[in-house]
Each structure stands twice: as C-alpha cells, then as structure tokens.
Amino acid sequence: MGQRPQDADARRAVPPVICYPNETLPAVDMPLYLAALEGATLVSSHLAAPRDATHFHVKAGQFFRISCVDGPQVGDLNLWNAHDLSERFYSGKTRALHGTHVSEGERLWSSFPHLRPMATIVQDSLAWYGMDAFGGSVHDVIGTRCDPYTGMLLSGDTYHYCCHSNITRALADATGMSLHEAEPHVHDVLNVFMCTGFTRDTGQYFMKASPVRAGDTLVMLAEIDLLGVLSACPGGDCSSEHSSDVAQCYPLQVDVLEPAAGALDGWQSPAPNAYDRTHGR
Numbered sequence: 001m002g003q004r005p006q007d008a009d010a011r012r013a014v015p016p017v018i019c020y021p022n023e024t025l026p027a028v029d030m031p032l033y034l035a036a037l038e039g040a041t042l043v044s045s046h047l048a049a050p051r052d053a054t055h056f057h058v059k060a061g062q063f064f065r066i067s068c069v070d071g072p073q074v075g076d077l078n079l080w081n082a083h084d085l086s087e088r089f090y091s092g093k094t095r096a097l098h099g100t101h102v103s104e105g106e107r108l109w110s111s112f113p114h115l116r117p118m119a120t121i122v123q124d125s126l127a128w129y130g131m132d133a134f135g136g137s138v139h140d141v142i143g144t145r146c147d148p149y150t151g152m153l154l155s156g157d158t159y160h161y162c163c164h165s166n167i168t169r170a171l172a173d174a175t176g177m178s179l180h181e182a183e184p185h186v187h188d189v190l191n192v193f194m195c196t197g198f199t200r201d202t203g204q205y206f207m208k209a210s211p212v213r214a215g216d217t218l219v220m221l222a223e224i225d226l227l228g229v230l231s232a233c234p235g236g237d238c239s240s241e242h243s244s245d246v247a248q249c250y251p252l253q254v255d256v257l258e259p260a261a262g263a264l265d266g267w268q269s270p271a272p273n274a275y276d277r278t279h280g281r
C-alpha cells in the first residue's frame with residue numbers, strides 16, 4: 001500500500017462530478033406515453049415459470065408490462081433488436097447515463113454502434129421505494145445475471161436453472177439456435193424488481209428481500225422492434241440465496257399491449273446513433 005500523503009483528507013474531500021449530466025438526453029414525452037398506455041389493449045401474454053424464462057416479441061410503439069403475479073419474485077431481463085441480435089441492451093451505459101437503478105422516464109439503451117433507446121419505463125409501481133438507508137433500490141443495472149460459471153468458481157456446484165441458463169434456453173427456443181449458438185447473445189440484465197446496492201464499507205454488491213408483491217408491475221414502451229427474454233430468477237425475492245433450489249420462487253408474467261390507433265402520433269422510433277464510425281481515420 002502506498003504511503004498516506006499529508007493532504008489525504010483534502011484529496012478525499014474533493015466533491016464528485018457527474019460523469020454524464022443527462023439533461024441533454026432526448027426528452028421523453030411522458031404525458032403522450034401515459035395517455036397511449038391508458039387506452040392500450042392486450043396483444044399477448046407470456047408466463048415465465050419459476051426458475052425458467054419466457055421469450056416475447058414487442059413491436060416498436062407497443063408496450064410490455066412485467067407483472068409479479070403470485071408472490072415476491074425478481075426477474076432478469078434481456079432485450080435484443082428483433083432483427084439484429086448484435087444490437088442488445090447495454091446495462092453499463094444505461095448505468096452511466098441514469099445511475100445504478102432505473103425507474104419512470106428512464107430508458108434502456110442499446111449497445112454500440114447503435115446506442116439508442118430500446119425501451120422507456122412508463123410506469124413503475126415500486127417507484128415509491130426510492131433509495132433505502134442501506135443504499136438499496138429497485139430495478140438495478142449494476143448486477144450481471146446469476147450464472148452457473150460463478151457457482152462453479154465459488155463453490156464447485158453445478159446448477160442449471162440460473163438466469164443465464166434460463167435465458168440461453170429461451171433464446172434458443174425463440175430463434176432456433178443451438179444452446180451454444182444462443183449463449184454468446186446473453187448479456188447483463190435489467191434486474192427487474194430486485195433490490196440491490198453496494199455496501200458503503202466494502203463496496204460489495206448486495207441484495208435484500210425485494211419489496212415486490214403480487215400485483216406490482218413495470219411497464220415499458222418498446223422504442224424499436226424487440227425480442228425479449230425474462231427469467232424468473234431462482235433467487236425468488238432474493239432475501240437469502242440464488243443459484244440453488246432453496247428459495248421460494250413464483251412466476252412472472254409479460255403482457256404485450258397495443259395502443260389505440262393514433263395514440264402515439266408524434267412519436268418516432270429512434271434512429272441508430274449518428275456517430276460516423278470513422279474513429280479518427
């Protein structure tokens with residue numbers, strides 16, 4: 001460890017600067033989105049069984065509503081451009097733009113070179129939770145997804161129903177790819193309904209019992225045509241452990257909703273990022 005300099009306290013006292021002030025992000029017309037949601041009708045429903053995943057398609061300009069239908073349950077969400085799996089949800093950039101957790105009016109951004117909104121959160125029944133005394137909040141973009149490799153690394157266990165494997169199977173089913181073809185498309189998730197943070201003393205990723213209850217929902221507008229996969233995490237409400245069959249688990253439902261004709265007039269599906277990709281050459 002390097003020697004503590006004499007001005008250590010002064011260096012620590014320098015106030016932080018927000019990396020990406022987000023006032024210049026494209027504005028979200030929430031009144032328009034909410035009015036369109038009000039008159040939207042059900043197109044299809046998809047149920048993620050406990051410790052398993054379901055896939056769903058949402059067209060640009062449709063909504064999808066993730067519901068906790070039976071008991072406290074968190075979900076791991078992956079999103080792809082329905083026509084190009086290389087464009088997928090980019091949790092790291094979403095975190096850099098919006099913070100550790102996302103809620104109403106915030107967006108899920110896609111990977112380079114596209115970097116555009118894939119989905120916008122329109123309604124969040126857990127928005128009241130805010131940030132608790134532990135620094136915990138809901139719907140994080142700081143976790144990865146529970147997976148069998150980390151379980152093998154830390155405890156030597158084999159477990160097949162982690163979100164990573166659940167999403168891999170569901171993506172293979174959705175596309176006709178083999179498991180090995182589908183797996184590299186699986187990416188870091190939006191942890192829907194999960195309550196997480198970083199401990200203040202050691203900076204470690206923590207989870208705690210989710211405040212979600214049956215009836216809670218998270219509703220998003222698809223900004224582009226989407227293929228989604230939602231896994232009902234084997235952690236259940238994540239009050240104790242995941243990556244095992246120990247936790248009580250419940251299903252999660254995804255409903256796709258179509259706004260009334262003309263309800264989104266004035267809205268446009270966002271174009272890919274305008275950077276010319278010449279990278280200085």
Ligand SMILES: [Zn+2]
Pocket residue numbers: 076145146162163164232233234235242
């Ligand atoms: Zn999980």
